[in-house]
Amino acid sequence: MKLPGLSEFSWRDVATEARLLLIGIPVFLWTMIPIYHMFLFAISPKEDAFSGKLWPDHPTLHNFEIVFKQQHYFLRDFYAQFWNSLVIAAAVGVLTLVIATAAAFSISRLRVPGGRIVLNLALFTYFIPAAFLAVPMYRTMGNYGLLNNHWSLILAMVTIASPYAIWVLKQASDKLPVELDEAAVMDGATTLQIFRMVYLPLMMPSLVAIGTYAVLLAWNEYLYAFLLLSNDREITLPVALGNFLAADDSPWELLMTTGFIYALPPAAVYYAFRRYMVGGLTAGAVKS
Amino acid sequence: MAITLSGDQALAAPPLSSRLTPAQVWGIALLAPYLLVFLAFVVYPVCYGLWLARAPSNYVALYHDPIFARAAVNTLIFLVIGINIKMLIALVLSGFFAQQRTWIKWLSVIFILPWAVPSIPTILSVRFMFNPEWGVINHLIFSFTGDDGPNWLNDPTVALTMAIGVHIWKSLPFWTLILITGRLAIPHDLFEAAEVDGASWWQKFRFITWPSMQTLYITCTLLSMIWTLGDFNSVYLLTGGGPADLTHVLATLGIRYLRLDQLSLAMASIVCAMPFVLPLVYFMMKRLSR
Numbered sequence: 088m089k090l091p092g093l094s095e096f097s098w099r100d101v102a103t104e105a106r107l108l109l110i111g112i113p114v115f116l117w118t119m120i121p122i123y124h125m126f127l128f129a130i131s132p133k134e135d136a137f138s139g140k141l142w143p144d145h146p147t148l149h150n151f152e153i154v155f156k157q158q159h160y161f162l163r164d165f166y167a168q169f170w171n172s173l174v175i176a177a178a179v180g181v182l183t184l185v186i187a188t189a190a191a192f193s194i195s196r197l198r199v200p201g202g203r204i205v206l207n208l209a210l211f212t213y214f215i216p217a218a219f220l221a222v223p224m225y226r227t228m229g230n231y232g233l234l235n236n237h238w239s240l241i242l243a244m245v246t247i248a249s250p251y252a253i254w255v256l257k258q259a260s261d262k263l264p265v266e267l268d269e270a271a272v273m274d275g276a277t278t279l280q281i282f283r284m285v286y287l288p289l290m291m292p293s294l295v296a297i298g299t300y301a302v303l304l305a306w307n308e309y310l311y312a313f314l315l316l317s318n319d320r321e322i323t324l325p326v327a328l329g330n331f332l333a334a335d336d337s338p339w340e341l342l343m344t345t346g347f348i349y350a351l352p353p354a355a356v357y358y359a360f361r362r363y364m365v366g367g368l369t370a371g372a373v374k375s
Numbered sequence: 376m377a378i379t380l381s382g383d384q385a386l387a388a389p390p391l392s393s394r395l396t397p398a399q400v401w402g403i404a405l406l407a408p409y410l411l412v413f414l415a416f417v418v419y420p421v422c423y424g425l426w427l428a429r430a431p432s433n434y435v436a437l438y439h440d441p442i443f444a445r446a447a448v449n450t451l452i453f454l455v456i457g458i459n460i461k462m463l464i465a466l467v468l469s470g471f472f473a474q475q476r477t478w479i480k481w482l483s484v485i486f487i488l489p490w491a492v493p494s495i496p497t498i499l500s501v502r503f504m505f506n507p508e509w510g511v512i513n514h515l516i517f518s519f520t521g522d523d524g525p526n527w528l529n530d531p532t533v534a535l536t537m538a539i540g541v542h543i544w545k546s547l548p549f550w551t552l553i554l555i556t557g558r559l560a561i562p563h564d565l566f567e568a569a570e571v572d573g574a575s576w577w578q579k580f581r582f583i584t585w586p587s588m589q590t591l592y593i594t595c596t597l598l599s600m601i602w603t604l605g606d607f608n609s610v611y612l613l614t615g616g617g618p619a620d621l622t623h624v625l626a627t628l629g630i631r632y633l634r635l636d637q638l639s640l641a642m643a644s645i646v647c648a649m650p651f652v653l654p655l656v657y658f659m660m661k662r663l664s665r
Contacts, residue, residue, distance in 0.1 A: 124511065189406070189409070201405065205410065214652070217605035220420065226420070226423065227419060246416040253409065278398050329612070346496025348494065349493060357487070358484075358491075
């Protein structure tokens, strides 16, 4: 009596599983093919790279060696460019955190007059499509005399990262109880002490999420970097990768190897901070 | 009484500095850095850009530039068709990823990759895959059929479709993630009750999932459209606007004019995109203020 029911049930299970796999396998292939293709190029010798095989006959790390020893015309400034990317991403992370934390504290905890309006104006930045803002931004940086200077890219990325950072941090700090501030004031704490000893420690998870977000945004940015920096030793890695395309005989396997090296840090950072990222960054989304 | 009192207070208000509490002074000081950034790098560029685009001759020049008309049409196709397809897929996939399975959890970790890694290496990887002479795709076509594969990126329709595909590849994980969060926020007992009443999956979607996710879905679609207007990478890195400048969108066209040192033309082309942007922003604001 019980057995047929059980087997019927498991048959339904198998059918559901099969239907899920019918979605899952294409999703997996769709996601992985461009990335795997890049990886394949990176570990293939030059003559194998175009063969269309799923795995090279003689996998090699030779391409990585060429990149790390800067043994190609296109790669002669690899370390300088890697360093530029790193410094700019770090600077954007720190500056965004400082500016956005201060602003969020001011709007949410100190309830500064007009704070709400500033936040709305800030969010309005996202209604200007990135490539549209880039055009006048380029000219503005020229007017400020910052073109070809790392500060131009840092400031541009801080401008783009800040509104979202302020918004997320404000949402998070609205959730902290007012009584905390009141108790601290009763104990004679100054505003600065509240900020340092009450606010910052409690906000740590959100601060990690926002810092990571800003660093990844700056590291991954192509368009602004491509417009604002042009000198070979001043550009960031993505701009250098784009410059490979200028030549007809560009060494694809080296381009893909460099691209792979460039893509690894953000992927690693993302996965390391995934717990913070998903919770911290999507928290506000559902409210709308 | 209260009104007169506050009126009197306003009349007798002391100068601004002594009216502010120390906390408010701190508040203004802490908000100031962001305000400076906002004024210097958003307000000033936007106003300056609009001022640059003021001459009517720019618009005449744009009108006579066939590339501009083509770019406007491409942008419209990109937004109306591309984004809606992307959001529909994201909606379906959010249901798929909301399933409680270990392998689906692992798949979702992999699925995020396109969004987590920078776009330039992966877009270039796709570009090489479809290279007519050395790309893997045409190599496979040749080894299976003995015929040469098509010259993919040399056909403007195919090239634009592929640019849309690349855009979807890159941003699908983000929107799926947002929609998953929305889906998980629906109280689970609603589905259990529907299950008891013998509702089909379509009825569950139609009467529970869709009503609770409708607002989020439409907000996401509008926001994605606004952001996609500024998507430079998908088109520029894949096709470079070619062949023969036929696959430009407004984002790449503005930058193209900029690179040709025609800044006022670049700004004018952006001003021409305002009829696309402003209605989207208007609907967006209306939705968010509710």
